[in-house]
Amino acid sequence: MLNTKRWSKMALFLCLMIALGLLPLYVDQPYVPHILTTVFINIMLAVSLRCSLITGLFNISHAAFFALGAYGSAILAIQFGIPSGVSLLLGGLIAAFSSLLIGVVILRLRGIYFAMVSIAIVEVIRVALNKGGALTGGYSGLGNIPALTVFGNNITGRDEFYWLGFVLMLITIFVLYRLEIGRIGMTWKAISQSENIAASVGVNIMLYKTIAFVIGSFFAGLAGGFFAYFQGFLGPDTFGFFPSVKILIYNYVGGTALLAGPIGGATLLTLISEPLRGFTYYEVIFFSIALIAVIVFLPGGIITLPQKLRLRKKYGYPT
Amino acid sequence: MAIQLSTVGLTKNFGALCAVKDLDLEIQSGKLVALIGPNGAGKTTVFNLISGFLKPDRGRIHFKGKDITGFKPHQLPKMGLIRTFQLTNNFPNFTVMDNVLLGRHHRTAFTPRTIFYRPPTHEKQEAMGVLHLVGLDTLADEMATNLASGQQKRLQLAVALMAHPELLMLDEPLSGMTPEEINFLLQSIKNVVGKGVTVFLIEHNMKAVMRICEHIIVLDFGAKIAEGTPEYIQQHPQVIEIYLGIDEEKHYA
8 A cells, every 4th residue: 555654653652642641540650741741842942943943943942832822821820810820822823923023033043143133132131030029029029920820620639730731831842843845934944045036936034034033933932921820930041041942951861854844853862851850050961962962973963863763774884 | 028127227336346337128028138257247247236135335126017126035026026046955954845936935825724734745746747847757766865966956946946936047057967957957957948038147157157058148247248149149259258268469469
C-alpha cells in the first residue's frame, strides 16, 4: 500500500496521545503529571519560538513575551477581576500586541544586530517587572493569583492542570504545524534562505517577519498565562536572559529541520534537567554541555539520530 | 509599439564613484532587449535601481506609464516586473518544486486553504509545466542546493516565469552554462518573448546576444554610449573601442 507507512505513523501518534491523555488516571505519583505539565509549557515555548527561527530571526527575546503573557493574565485577573479563563487568552493577546509594537521597530535590524537588540528587550522587560511596584509585586513577586476556571470547570488539581496543559500544547502544535506547511510557513523558510530572491517574487519581508514574531509571541503569551495559574506565583527571575536561551537550546538540541525537533528537545531537556531545578548554576552548565555536545556529535539535533543510526547500520562506522 | 519601461536622468553614486550617470532608457513592450558593457559599467546597478533594491539619487523610473521610483522590491512583481539575480543558489534548502511554487507568491490569495494546507495539485501541475519549459522537470524533487550552476540559472528563470512577468529582467542568465544549455535556454527565452513578455537582459556572451536580441544598449562607466540593432552595435566605433581596446597607433597619430 502506498500510505501504509503514513497510517502506521498516524496510529502510533494517536496511541501516544491517548496514553498521554489517560496518564494521570493510572499514575499514582502526583509528581509525574506535575513535571509533564512543565514539559508541555516548555514544548509550547520551544515550538512557538520556531516561527522566528525558521524565518531566520535569531530571537533571544522569547521569554519576554512569555513573561508578558504570564504577568498580563495574572494582573488582569487580580486587579481587574477579569474571569480567569478569559484572562488566559488575553495573556496571549497582550504578548502578541506588545510583540507587534516592538517587532515593527526591531525587525528592521538584520542578523546579529537583531539578536543583540532582542537580548536588550528580554532584560528590559525583566527589569520593568522588578520595578513594577504593587502592580507586578516587584522583587517579591506576584502572588494571590486566583483559581483558574475554564468553561465553568475549576482547574485546581494537578490532573486538571495536566489536561488543560496537554490540550493547549496540542492546539499550539497543531496550529503551528499547519501554518508551517502552508504558504506562510513556506514564505518564512524562503526568507531565511534568501531575502533578495523572496522580495523579487513579491514577498513583503517586513510583513512576514512581523507575522512570525507576533504569532510566536502569541503562543508564548498563552503558555505564560497558563504558567501563571499553574504556578500560582510569579517571580521576575523566572523570566530573563537564561530562560530565553533555554528555549533556543530546546530548538537546537532537538533540531531545527522539523517541528518534531523542538518538541523532542524540550521534552528531553526538561525531563533530564528536572533534578537541577533551582540550582541555576548547575542548570546553566547542563544546558551549555547539552548544546555543545549536540553541536559536536549531532549537528542536526537529536531528530537526525535515527537517520544517522540507519546509515551507520548500512555502511558501518564511520558514517 | 508602446513603451513599457523608461528611465529619465537616472543617477546613482556610491560615494565618489558614479555608478550610473544620467541614464535615459526606453524599452518597448514585447521586445528582447540586452544591456551590455564591460565589467563595472553599472549594468547590475541599473537593474537594482529599476527593481527597487537601490534608490536612485536622481531621475525617475516609469513602468507601464506609472512612476515606480522609490517603490519597494516586493511591490513590483504584482505589477508584472520580475527580476533575477546574477549569483544565486535560489532557495537552497527547498526542492526544485518548492522553489518554483514560491514564484507564484504574489498571485496566491490569503484563504484558509492556502494558509493551512500544502499547495493544491493544479498549482503543482502549473509548476511542472514551467519546469518543463526550462528542462528541469525530471529534477523536481531534488534539493536546489544539489543543482549544477547552469541548472541553478534555469531554475531561477522558472521561478521568475511562475510569477507571470510582463517585463522579465534577467541578470546574466547564460553564465556558467554549457553550449547545449545555452542553445536550449536561448530557445526558451525566445518562446517567452513569443508569448508577449518583454525581456530585458544583461549578458556577457556576445554571440548569444547578437543572435537573439532585437535591441542592444551599451553602457560604459555608468553612461549609455550606444543603442540600436545588433548590426548597428557591431559597427559602432566606440563599442569596438571599449571591447577591443584603442588602436594605439591610430590614437596617437
